[in-house]
Amino acid sequence: MDKTIEKKFFKTFEYGGTLHKCFDWMQEKYDLGFKLNKEDESKPKKVLSTKWQQFYDDILPKLIREETEAFDYSVIENTDNPLIDEIANNLDECKNDMQRDRYIFSLLTPFKEYSDKFNPIAEIKELKGEVNGICGIKDFERNLAMWENMPESEPIKNINGEPAGTPKEQAKACKEFIEEYKNRIERAEFLANKYRELIDGSSNNERWLQKGTVENCMSTLHFYLLMFARRLDALLLKRGINILWYQNECGIYLFERRDITAIEYEIGSYKLARKYIDEALPKYPVHEQGKNTETAENEITLPSELDTEKARKCFAKAIKAGYMRKNDNGYKWLFGGNKGQARLGYFCNKVFVQPRPINKLESLFSVQKLSASITSADYEAKRADVKKWRNEINNNIFND
Known part of the structure; x- marks a missing residue:
């Protein structure tokens, strides 16, 4: 090179x-x-x-x-x-x-x-607790709720059996960290x-x-x-x-x-720019789709509560379409990027029947509040863009 x-x-x-x-x-x-x-x-x-x-x-x-x-x-x-x-x-x-x-x-x-x-997007994500393996505000808030539900003065010990204060002291520490991290986010945005x-x-x-x-x-x-x-x-x-x-x-x-208008001139036309963007966005990146095209149903691993023949088949198709990928912790939904949870909810709604084990699904995809997205999938789409990606998912996965 x-x-x-x-x-x-x-x-x-x-x-x-x-x-x-x-x-x-x-x-x-x-x-x-x-x-x-x-x-x-x-x-x-x-x-x-x-x-x-x-x-x-x-x-x-x-x-x-x-x-x-x-x-x-x-x-x-x-x-x-x-x-x-x-x-x-x-x-x-x-x-x-x-x-x-x-x-x-x-x-x-x-x-x-x-x-x-x-x-400072990466820093703010870390401070908020949106990056796996890095403790942030979400983690401190979860810990705070746990400590506040325990007796204030009950002695606690760490993993080595040593005294580690009380729930009241731990809750105070969580609040201080939350405040500090919020200040750091505010400062990063200000700068x-x-x-x-x-x-x-x-x-x-x-x-x-x-x-x-x-x-x-x-x-x-x-x-x-x-x-x-x-x-x-x-x-x-x-x-x-x-x-x-x-x-x-x-x-x-x-x-x-x-900003599509910023690259319109570089691509050649707005319509062509839109076409290239639509083709590239679902993929994580494009070559990930190629890597996973041969993923077989018997290679799909799911918790027992979610493991059905239909689920394995649909997961394999979703990977082949570039909508998700398998990782060390389960699966990562890709279609729609950071705003793809509505699409994940639609997918789960079609794959799993009620009563759905929401907690297992959230753990499998490392997401939160998935229930609302699954419920929304029961309603008819009004917006043209929602209809478009729903039709795409249907054609690529639920086309039998």
């Missing part, structure tokens, strides 16, 4: 590059550093030494300005895109799915710092909004329009970063690859939501 152009382009955006220097300057200038809690946020900004003050007043802004002026925009901004062409050639050279996955992830990793500050305001003028700060200012330099780099994201998304969609899946897997987000 030839990565000459991409390496030079990415150097500007990765840790230590020009964009990193912009973040460093803004954190100091506008007091946008990490704050653990409300008490930290209320503390006055730390006064720098004369040496460091000069660095942030003169030396760093000059360096940022020089590097921004030297940045080669031509590889991405013109109709002829050497950067995108190089990436396309490298994609075509990938010999298997694993090689392609790793290459696409390598196209996202240079933007980790940008993602954390502008699109992301603040960075956007400083480089697009929505904060009434006109420095972003003044050539040579750090705000102006960062605004320029951000413009070309989004241009790269848009053109990369279009390139992958043409190959049936969904960048949203890769973003979610590695926790690095060039953008939170796809």
Whole structure:
């Protein structure tokens, strides 16, 4: 693979590059550093030494300005895109799915710092407790409910048999963690909004329009970063690859939501863009469908409460269609992405008869509140988009 152009382009955006220097300057200038809690946020900004003050007043802004002026925009901004062409050639050279996955992830990793500050989706998911294996607010709330249902002063012990306080003390600790995590989510969202305001003028700060200012330099780099994201998304969609899946897997987000009008020009037309998106979205990614096309009914493993011939048959079809995949903990529903629980509910409604073991289904798919989605499936669809995906599920799975 030839990565000459991409390496030079990415150097500007990765840790230590020009964009990193912009973040460093803004954190100091506008007091946008990490704050653990409300008490930290209320503390006055730390006064720098004369040496460091000069660095942030003169030396760093000059360096940022020089590097921004030297940045080669031509590889991405013109109709002829050497950067995108190089990436396309490298994609075509990938010999298997694993090689392609790793290459696409390598196209996202240079933007980790940008993602954390502008699109802190991964951090917020972790803090909320929406990532397997990471304790978050949902876990603390569940533990809090457990401790509050126990006698306040009853002595408790840890797994080693050692004293571990009382339910009242444990409940207090849970409340403190919940409050801290909520503050951190609030802070992350505040910082992301603040960075956007400083480089697009929505904060009434006109420095972003003044050539040579750090705000102006960062605004320029951000413009070309989004241009790269848009053109990369279009390139992958043409190959049936969904960048949203890769973003979610590695926790690095060039953008939170796809704007179809932003890639319409890159694809060729709105209708064609819609077609490519519709084809790529159900897949997790596209090659996962290919990997699972031979999944047999006898390879489906289900809890005894759910294990029926119909269920095994439908699960195998759903995997083949790319709607779900098998993992170490059970199954993961894919169709519809983060908003796919209504489709999972429809699927479960069609597969399992009442009384359905909801708890087992929620555990099998690692989801919550599935009962409402299953019940909703009993009602006739009114919206055209709901009718469309219901018909698709029916045609691909319940077509016997």
